[in-house]
Amino acid sequence: MPAIEDSAARTAPPPGLRERKKRRTRDTLIRSALELFSLKGYERTTVDEIAEAAEVSQRTFFRYFANKEEVALAMQTSVDALFLATLRSRPPAEAPLPALRGAVLDTWEGAGEVIESVVPLDLHMRTYRMIESTPQLLAARLRKLSEVEEQLTREIARREGLDLGADPRPHVLVAAFGGVMRVTARIWGERGEGGLEDLRLLTVAYLDQLGPALAGNWRA
């Protein structure tokens, strides 16, 4: 079972040895992979090397991750799930855009812990940048983001009680929101440095420009 987003798993019954072992193997694979990527680059790291570093067979690697990209994006995937959950727990009265905006900020607040329980935060940050600068990884990341956007759209429609077939606004809003999130990620990645806090500031600043940017004439 790959994803850990089982909403029925509260007050977990003692997870059992098997589950704990799998979790450890998975985490070790991620850590080994990210370290190697950071050391020698994504393309120059082979799956065999990752498997060896984690002391499992190559075949086992592919039982935990469908492909080499998946392990590079593993932490982002966790954060995505957290983001979704955060949005769902927002007050229903809140308007769509503020809800999305609030959810990202809250997510980044809490994401640190989730990440640190698997890999050092600065390794994750280096990975984040690596994804932006590695074509194959960026492609995979963008595809995953489009899936996230689909779920966001459904959630927004649900909150507002709208039919996605009849009202384009949820799709459009999420598309615009997602677009801005991606630009900020890219721009932040291009600046060689800066931490989570800078990303945060950049995001807020850009989100706040959504309205003005759409205004007809900028020269006014």
Add this chain to the structure above:
Amino acid sequence: MPAIEDSAARTAPPPGLRERKKRRTRDTLIRSALELFSLKGYERTTVDEIAEAAEVSQRTFFRYFANKEEVALAMQTSVDALFLATLRSRPPAEAPLPALRGAVLDTWEGAGEVIESVVPLDLHMRTYRMIESTPQLLAARLRKLSEVEEQLTREIARREGLDLGADPRPHVLVAAFGGVMRVTARIWGERGEGGLEDLRLLTVAYLDQLGPALAGNWRA
């Protein structure tokens, strides 16, 4: 020389036998590939089969296309280039969003010819849908779109005489615009049918919702 977007190649001096032959080989590869993809699906078609259908060696295929994805996206890439060119030829007085909107519509107007000179239009349309529904291709497509958006952003900034480092609006506007373009493509793809005209209508309708979607409270 991979890309054909040389803006200095007008009133072409007789292209020479060599160039014409390359062009023919390339077109044949594209046509063979798209036909096979449409027939047996992208993943179940091997590069060897494509090369054989086009009567060249596998090695030659990879001299024309960096990878299997490239040939599937070849026509989209041409249209992207056309879109860029169309935008650049717009009256400078036009405001950013109308310029973008006008450029897409004009592009789709003229794209038919460009495409038909290489592959039948309906084959292209089937390919378009295939891209949306094939994870690997969608990923590659999204990455290319992000490159297009980067160029759009530069063009918008140039038109408006703005510094991209200082003013976020070009980035934000293009991000929102690009987001909407992608959703419409996806939605259109999900409906199993409908031609270019439907895509056009959908796009216009959704673009027009950008303003309303960003309005704070939809229930008002």
Add this chain to the structure above:
DNA sequence: AGAATTATGTCAGTGCCTGCCAATTGGCTG
């Protein structure tokens, strides 16, 4: 403890993609 289930390892094989070198082809010059 033994049976049933599940995770892991090994092996063989396919397909994408690359570097290298030899052979062919088009273009150009004397």
Add this chain to the structure above:
DNA sequence: CAGCCAATTGGCAGGCACTGACATAATTCT
């Protein structure tokens, strides 16, 4: 037109990502 130069192509060997099949080992259940 002969002959040289440069570009294009083909063939081959090899690396790496990934998969199916089967045997083995580790948990869990009874």
